[in-house]
Amino acid sequence: MAIVKEAYKALEAVVGPEYLSDDPAVCEGYRSGPGGYEAGCGYERVMTKIPGTVILPRTTEDVQKIVKVCNRYKVPYVPYSTGFYGPRSHCHVENELLVDLKRLNDFEIDEKHFYAVVGTGVIYSPLQEEAMKRGAYVVIGGGGAQASVVANLIGDGWSPLSHRIGLPHRRILGTEVVLPDGELLRLGSLAVGDDPFWGDGIGPDLRGLLRGYTGLRGCLGIVTKMAVKLLPFQPERLVPTGISPNTTLALPEKRVKWINYQMPNKEAQVKAMFEIGKAEVGGAVTKVPLFWRTIAKAECKEEFWELWGKENENTIKNFHIVRVLFIGFTSEEQMQYDEKVVDDIMKELGAIARPTKPSDESWIKNADSAGMWLMCGSYMSVDYVIETLSQATVHGESYAELKKKYTPPLMPDYGDPGWFQSFELGHQGYSEFLIYWDQDEDTTGVDHFYVDTAKMNIKNRYYTSLLGPHQPLYLTGPKYGPNYHEWLLKVKEEFDPLWVCHPPVPLAHDVFVEKAEWMKPIKDWESRKITKPQ
Amino acid sequence: MPKKEVSLEVTQLDNFVYDMSRCIKCKGCYWVEHTYMPGIKFSTRCPSNTWNDFDSYGAFGKMRIGTAVAEGKLKWTPKLLEILYADPLCGACDVGCKRNLDLEIELCLEALRVKAVKDGAGPMPAHKKVAQNIAKNHNQFGSPHENRKKWLTSDIQVAPKADVLYFVGCSASYLNPEIAHATAKILNASGTPFMLMPDEWCCGNTLFSVGMIDEARALARRNIDAVKATGAKTLVTSCAEGYRMWKVDYPKILNMATQDLGFKVMHLLELADAMVQKGALKLAKPVEARLTYHDSCSISRLADPWTPWKGERGWMGTVSPRLKRRRGTEGLYAQPRNILNAIPGVRFVEMPRTRENAFCCGAGRGTKEAFPQLASFSAKNRLEEVRAVGAEVLVSACPWCKNNFAQAAKETGNHLKVMDISEIILASLRG
Numbered sequence: 001m002a003i004v005k006e007a008y009k010a011l012e013a014v015v016g017p018e019y020l021s022d023d024p025a026v027c028e029g030y031r032s033g034p035g036g037y038e039a040g041c042g043y044e045r046v047m048t049k050i051p052g053t054v055i056l057p058r059t060t061e062d063v064q065k066i067v068k069v070c071n072r073y074k075v076p077y078v079p080y081s082t083g084f085y086g087p088r089s090h091c092h093v094e095n096e097l098l099v100d101l102k103r104l105n106d107f108e109i110d111e112k113h114f115y116a117v118v119g120t121g122v123i124y125s126p127l128q129e130e131a132m133k134r135g136a137y138v139v140i141g142g143g144g145a146q147a148s149v150v151a152n153l154i155g156d157g158w159s160p161l162s163h164r165i166g167l168p169h170r171r172i173l174g175t176e177v178v179l180p181d182g183e184l185l186r187l188g189s190l191a192v193g194d195d196p197f198w199g200d201g202i203g204p205d206l207r208g209l210l211r212g213y214t215g216l217r218g219c220l221g222i223v224t225k226m227a228v229k230l231l232p233f234q235p236e237r238l239v240p241t242g243i244s245p246n247t248t249l250a251l252p253e254k255r256v257k258w259i260n261y262q263m264p265n266k267e268a269q270v271k272a273m274f275e276i277g278k279a280e281v282g283g284a285v286t287k288v289p290l291f292w293r294t295i296a297k298a299e300c301k302e303e304f305w306e307l308w309g310k311e312n313e314n315t316i317k318n319f320h321i322v323r324v325l326f327i328g329f330t331s332e333e334q335m336q337y338d339e340k341v342v343d344d345i346m347k348e349l350g351a352i353a354r355p356t357k358p359s360d361e362s363w364i365k366n367a368d369s370a371g372m373w374l375m376c377g378s379y380m381s382v383d384y385v386i387e388t389l390s391q392a393t394v395h396g397e398s399y400a401e402l403k404k405k406y407t408p409p410l411m412p413d414y415g416d417p418g419w420f421q422s423f424e425l426g427h428q429g430y431s432e433f434l435i436y437w438d439q440d441e442d443t444t445g446v447d448h449f450y451v452d453t454a455k456m457n458i459k460n461r462y463y464t465s466l467l468g469p470h471q472p473l474y475l476t477g478p479k480y481g482p483n484y485h486e487w488l489l490k491v492k493e494e495f496d497p498l499w500v501c502h503p504p505v506p507l508a509h510d511v512f513v514e515k516a517e518w519m520k521p522i523k524d525w526e527s528r529k530i531t532k533p534q
Numbered sequence: 535m536p537k538k539e540v541s542l543e544v545t546q547l548d549n550f551v552y553d554m555s556r557c558i559k560c561k562g563c564y565w566v567e568h569t570y571m572p573g574i575k576f577s578t579r580c581p582s583n584t585w586n587d588f589d590s591y592g593a594f595g596k597m598r599i600g601t602a603v604a605e606g607k608l609k610w611t612p613k614l615l616e617i618l619y620a621d622p623l624c625g626a627c628d629v630g631c632k633r634n635l636d637l638e639i640e641l642c643l644e645a646l647r648v649k650a651v652k653d654g655a656g657p658m659p660a661h662k663k664v665a666q667n668i669a670k671n672h673n674q675f676g677s678p679h680e681n682r683k684k685w686l687t688s689d690i691q692v693a694p695k696a697d698v699l700y701f702v703g704c705s706a707s708y709l710n711p712e713i714a715h716a717t718a719k720i721l722n723a724s725g726t727p728f729m730l731m732p733d734e735w736c737c738g739n740t741l742f743s744v745g746m747i748d749e750a751r752a753l754a755r756r757n758i759d760a761v762k763a764t765g766a767k768t769l770v771t772s773c774a775e776g777y778r779m780w781k782v783d784y785p786k787i788l789n790m791a792t793q794d795l796g797f798k799v800m801h802l803l804e805l806a807d808a809m810v811q812k813g814a815l816k817l818a819k820p821v822e823a824r825l826t827y828h829d830s831c832s833i834s835r836l837a838d839p840w841t842p843w844k845g846e847r848g849w850m851g852t853v854s855p856r857l858k859r860r861r862g863t864e865g866l867y868a869q870p871r872n873i874l875n876a877i878p879g880v881r882f883v884e885m886p887r888t889r890e891n892a893f894c895c896g897a898g899r900g901t902k903e904a905f906p907q908l909a910s911f912s913a914k915n916r917l918e919e920v921r922a923v924g925a926e927v928l929v930s931a932c933p934w935c936k937n938n939f940a941q942a943a944k945e946t947g948n949h950l951k952v953m954d955i956s957e958i959i960l961a962s963l964r965g
Contacts, residue, residue, distance in 0.1 A: 019587070025614040026588050028602050029595025036558040056587050083559045083589065102587060107574045125571035133573065145568035146561050240570045243863050244890045245633045247569040300636060300859060302852050366568035370560035370634035377556045377851045411850070438850045441535060 002052045003095050007073035011055055011097070014065045019056040019103070027051050030083070030090070030098050035373075037086030038380040040439025042447040042516050044087040047508055051078075051091045051098035058103045060176055060184065060224040066099060067222065068182035070500050078502045079222040081120050081148035085155065086380070088217050088470075093503055101148075104224055109134065113197055114230040115173055120150045120223060127228070128365050132238065136230035137364075139165050142381075142432070144369035150226045154210055155217070156384075158423070158430065160284035160325065160363055163277070165231055166424040167386070169207055173199045173227035177210055180221050180496035185209075188227070196227030209491070217470075219505035220495055234328050238364065248359040249366075255328040255335060256283075257358065259342075261351040263320040268349040270393045272322045275345045277389075277426015281338035284325035284363065286421035289434070290316055291413060295371050296361065304375050316414045322351070325363070376411050376436040378443075382453050384432040384465045392429030393420050395462055399433040402456050406449040411436040444518045451475070451513070451522055472510045474527035540853070541844035542638070543789070544645040545747060547604050552847055553637040554604065557597035562634060563627030564592050572886035576919055579626040579887060581896045581912040590617050593627035593639050600646050610655035618646055619658050620908050622901040623743060624831040624894035629862035636859050640836070647745030657744035658904035664740045665749060672735040674704040682734055685711035690718045696727040699766035699797075701780065703773040704736050705933035713933050716956035717772040717802050723963050724809040728770065731760055737779040743899035747787055754784040761797055768798045770805055772956055774932030775898055777801045778832035785840040792839035801833050803931055806959055807869035810876055817962040820879030823951075825958070826925035827870050827882070828916065828939070829892040830932035835862030862890050870931060870955055877962045885919045893919065895930070897938035913942035920950060927951045929958055 002008065002022035012020050021027070032048035033039040057063045070077045077097040080089055091098055104119035107126075111134050116127055124138070125145040131137050139161045141152040157168025165171070174188040174196025187206055189198035199207070210216070210223055236252035251257060263269040269287060276285050291308060298304035324342055328335030346353065362368040372379045385395050396417030403410055418433040433453075437446050454471040457464045458479045477485020488506055492499070504511050510527055513519045540549050564580045571577060578584045583592035590599060599617065602608035621643065628640035650656030657665075667676035685707060686692070700721065706714035721728045735757060742750035757780075761769055771777045781799040785792045792799070809815035829835075838860035847853050867889045874882045887893050896902070896912025917939065920928050928943075928950055930936055940952040 021588060023611075023613045025599060025608060025611060025617055026590045028599050028608055029588060029590030029592075029617075031598045031602075034555040034601060035597075039558070054588060082561060083594075084561070100587070100589065122574070123565065123577075125565070125568035126574045126577045129571050129573045144560065145571070146565055242569075243865075243867065244567050244629050245861055246863075247567060247633075249569055300857070301850070302854070302856055305850065305852055365571070368634065370558060370562055373556065373558050373635055375850065438535070440851075 003075050003097055004073055007069055007075050008053065010069045010073070011053070011066060014062055014069070015055055015057055020053065022053040027054060030054055030080070030100075032087045032090035034439070035377070037084065038088070039086055040378045041380075041443055041450075042518065043509070043512050046515050047092050047512050048087045049091045049094055049096060052095040054098045054100055056100050056103050060104075060178065063099065063178045063222055063224050064182045064184055066097075067178055067180065070097060071181055071498060074498060074500060076500050076503050079218045081151040082123065082146065084143065084147060085151070088505070088508070092505070092508060099222065101222070101224070106225070114232070115197060115227050116230060117196055117225060117227045118149045119225055120148055122149050123147060124149055124152065124367070125365055131230050132233060135233055135235050137233040138171070138228065138230055139168075140363070140365065140367040141168070142367060142369060144367045145365065146370070149228060150223050153226065153228065154223060159367055160286040160323070160421055162430065163285045163422045163425065164283050170199070171229040172207055173197060173229055175207070175210070175223060175227065176225040178222045178224055180501035185221070217502065217505050219492060219502040221501060232329060238360065241359075248361050249364060251358045251360055253358045254332045256360075257326045257335070258356045258360065259324050259326065259339075260354040260356055261322045261324065261346050262354055263322055264350045266320055268351065269320040269322055270389060272345060272349055272351065273389055273422040273429070274426050276324065276342055277422050279341045279345065280425050281341050282324050283327035284323070286323050287321060287419065288323060289416050289419055290319045291375070291416065295374055301374055311414055313414045316416050372434065372436070376438050378437050378439040379434065381432050381434045382450055382466070383457070384430065385462055386423060386465065387429055387431070387463060389422060389426060389429030391462070392431040395431040396420060396433050398456060398460055398462075399453065402452060403435070403449065406445045409437045409441045409443060409445045410449065447516070447519060448522050451519070470509065472513050472525070472527070473506055474510055475525045535849055537846040537848040539844070540847050542641060542842065544641055544648050544786070547600070547645045547649045550638060550642040550645050551601065551604050552851060553639070554597040554600040554642050556635065556637055556851070557594050558635070559594045560634070561592065561594055562630035563594060563639060564630070566887055566891045567630065567633060570891050575922070576886045576893070579630065579891050579893055581624065581894050581908065581915070582621045584915065585908050585911045586620070591620065593631070593643070596643060596646070597639070600642055603646065603649065610650065610653060615650065615656060615658065618650060619656065619744070619900065620905045622831070622894050622896050622912070623899040625836040625862060626831070626891075626894065629835045629890045632859060632861040644745070647743070648747050649745070651745035651747070657746060657900065660903040661740065661744040661746070661900050664900075664903055665746060668736045668738070668741065668753070673708060674736055674740060675708055677708045682707045683730070685714040686718070687715065690715070691722050692718070693727040693729050695765070696729045697767040698726055698728040699761060699764055699769050700728045700730055701737070701769050701771050701776060702730065702734060703771060703776040703933070705937070706772055707734070709937060710933040710954070713772050713936070713954045713956050716954065716960040720802065720806060720815065720956060720959050720963065721770070724806070724815045726805065726809070729764060729766065731764065733760070737776045739775045739779045740900050740903070742779065742783050742787060751787045754788055758784060758795065766797050768800055770800050770802060772802045772954070773934070774801070774830035774832035775934055778836050782836065782838070782840045785842070789842050791841045801866060801931065802956055803833065803866050803869040803873070807872050810873060815959075815963070817873070817877045817959065819962045821877050821958060821961050822879040823927045824881040824883060824925050825874060825927045825929055826885050826920055826923055827874060828885075828895065828928060828930040828935055829865070829867065829889055830930050830935050831892070831894050831898065833931055834865035834867060834892065835890045837866060838862060838864045865890065870929075873955065873959060874929065877958065883923045883925055885923055887919065895935040895938045897934040902934075902938060909938055910942055910945065913938045914946060917942055917946065917948055917950065921948070925950070927953055929953050929955050931955045
């Protein structure tokens with residue numbers, strides 16, 4: 001169903017008929033599922049709708065006008081950059097306008113001051129290539145090289161390379177945001193001029209408005225442009241080689257190199273991360289789940305299961321790799337120094353170095369998130385925490401324990417505790433827990449597990465990233481605030497009194513639990529009656 | 535979980551519901567593979583979705599549309615047909631998906647077109663005209679059948695009987711006699727006796743590509759029988775589309791393996807490369823030019839041989855027996871580069887998007903007939919890349935590419951020369 005005729009006409013005047021459509025076939029292409037991140041779950045089935053109309057603006061001014069039309073005619077809208085972030089970035093209510101931002105693809109790079117200004121339609125791999133041509137680099141987030149730079153930096157924005165570079169909000173500089181009522185907000189130094197070099201501007205730092213802890217998923221306006229900090233890299237070219245699917249970046253071995261260290265136990269693994277951080281060396285320091293290595297080894301899905309079937313709880317328990325990326329940022333000698341320091345640390349901890357091929361298949365330019373769907377067809381990361389290293393490294397074990405109750409339908413992974421790594425040279429630790437399943441099975445267990453993880457985090461006092469809009473707000477807010485949920489809703493109502501911007505986020509998961517009968521047995525918290533658009 | 539019987543037959547859209555429903559919108563089908571991403575320019579490899587920005591024109595949108603069609607939730611409309619047919623089926627989406635997910639995107643798109651025709655909605659009116667031409671005159675263009683061998687000049691030696699059969703194809707027979715002529719001269723120069731089909735007919739590429747599978751199948755049977763009757767051991771084409779048709783799509787629609795055709799299918803590139811390596815073809819005369827090469831889709835990412843498969847899909851979507859996926863790894867990527875680099879005087883330069891990442895010219899598989907504006911857009915997009923690397927000559931190995939690029943160059947006032955690789959080889963042979 002389309003939006004009201006008057007609104008459609010007004011929108012057509014903004015972008016022209018070529019970039020606006022309510023044709024059912026065009027709108028069907030913007031369906032969230034059935035595949036993709038978090039797709040096939042109850043949330044996707046219950047909460048997502050096909051858009052009533054799709055619009056493709058070209059400029060910030062277009063976006064402002066569109067948003068003002070939506071406010072005038074009370075048309076709900078959702079900003080959409082690549083659509084990769086599953087159901088939560090798609091329409092949630094009937095007759096909604098989907099604002100596809102891919103044509104906001106302007107790109108400028110300031111070589112002297114090492115920053116790039118990107119539109120919302122720009123993805124990571126072109127940015128990384130342009131940066132590397134100039135001796136710089138960015139972190140391509142775990143979301144993948146195909147993720148919108150802006151959307152990823154608002155939401156996540158980290159990878160193993162965050163060991164060196166740190167958290168994403170430090171890299172967000174001057175930014176343009178169209179607020180839910182159409183007003184233009186300019187953040188950082190853009191607030192006082194046209195130079196976007198500074199992330200900090202006059203007055204309070206409003207980056208939290210667009211980002212929060214891990215982003216508000218488009219419910220507080222639309223970012224149209226962002227200046228992103230670039231970091232100095234090394235000067236030699238990383239050469240792409242091979243034919244798809246076996247492609248890789250050939251590394252200049254004296255300047256860039258991965259080494260895997262086989263650690264004797266978990267304690268040594270964590271200690272190694274601490275010590276490498278303290279020594280302030282390395283470009284990435286991470287532990288990865290064993291099944292990622294199996295994905296990389298397998299020629300196809302069927303071979304994956306053949307290889308994975310040979311693993312068991314013991315092999316998982318005794319898999320303690322620390323994967324270190326060395327980068328000679330300033331010179332070959334600097335990289336030799338880094339490697340010697342790490343060698344000393346590893347010798348003391350009883351580790352064995354396992355040299356790897358002089359290539360990079362994932363993380364530097366091609367963050368391969370799409371491979372996560374190979375095994376089962378359905379995937380999401382149920383949680384990620386940015387904590388201390390000691391906290392982050394035990395977080396996954398709690399998840400693995402809880403997961404047993406929900407396997408199947410979750411993939412049998414023999415208690416794998418997920419992925420953890422060092423952030424900001426060991427000042428912080430990161431943990432991410434990933435789950436996989438076949439969406440053709442009964443997915444009730446997946447839906448329950450997701451909410452049960454919030455309860456587990458509350459019980460164990462893990463400060464997780466997936467608060468607020470990602471879980472029932474009335475479950476997590478009182479426990480983490482104690483009035484976090486109330487403030488979040490006040491902010492929403494202040495900036496979007498009509499609730500036209502991606503409703504019913506941030507209450508979407510609450511609405512899902514209300515609507516889905518099969519969620520009733522797990523709901524044991526109080527929530528106010530939800531009266532906002534559903 | 536119960537197992538489901540499936541096969542790779544494009545006559546049943548149901549075979550591909552799993553593939554369509556597992557698309558994750560990573561857009562590996564749209565972007566140049568990230569390892570090879572050349573920068574902010576030339577970052578896409580999908581002509582359709584670069585031409586029209588709505589998601590529905592990308593494979594990720596079409597997978598959702600396809601799922602809805604399979605479930606009977608979406609009716610055939612002119613817009614839906616446009617989305618489906620404004621697409622050169624160039625295979626960029628297929629190899630892109632198989633980088634990570636191994637979904638059979640190309641087959642999904644083909645099966646959707648077959649269904650459109652079976653339901654009485656497809657193909658487009660321009661395609662029906664082509665089908666009429668083929669039925670009446672055995673060629674795509676409606677030219678008189680008796681003119682098919684007009685390209686043949688008296689200085690070319692054609693053997694009455696030989697192991698090698700040169701299948702000329704409609705384009706080289708009627709529109710591009712220079713390609714047929716050069717190919718024949720190269721075969722003569724390399725000492726490869728060749729024959730022609732006694733009565734060559736269209737390969738049926740457009741028929742199959744637009745979903746007219748019954749008509750395409752009838753032509754396939756007729757043509758294979760005709761080749762077998764000649765006793766040829768090798769069939770050589772100079773047309774990329776024809777090569778794919780003989781090597782991949784005939785076996786596909788006849789439910790047989792490429793290796794069971796009874797003869798080998800080769801493109802001129804393979805034969806010429808082997809002959810140059812052996813010393814049978816001497817590329818001695820300098821060709822002083824800065825050249826770049828365009829990988830035609832049907833001899834690159836679409837060229838892996840076909841093997842029929844049927845079996846069961848079960849737990850976690852795994853299939854048995856084991857399926858060897860066609861990922862575009864067996865394309866003719868090295869041969870043209872070997873040849874061009876062996877020609878004295880040639881300054882060969884690569885474009886940013888090469889091999890499996892190449893940006894399709896946009897002409898093939900029914901696109902130029904029904905959506906000439908898309909074909910023109912796509913070719914012009916590629917010409918910008920040629921200009922960016924400063925090439926004077928754009929070389930391809932398919933008459934469809936050559937003609938489309940030449941037209942686009944003319945329309946834009948570009949002084950670029952567009953040549954088929956057979957012409958370049960011939961230029962280097964002449965003393």
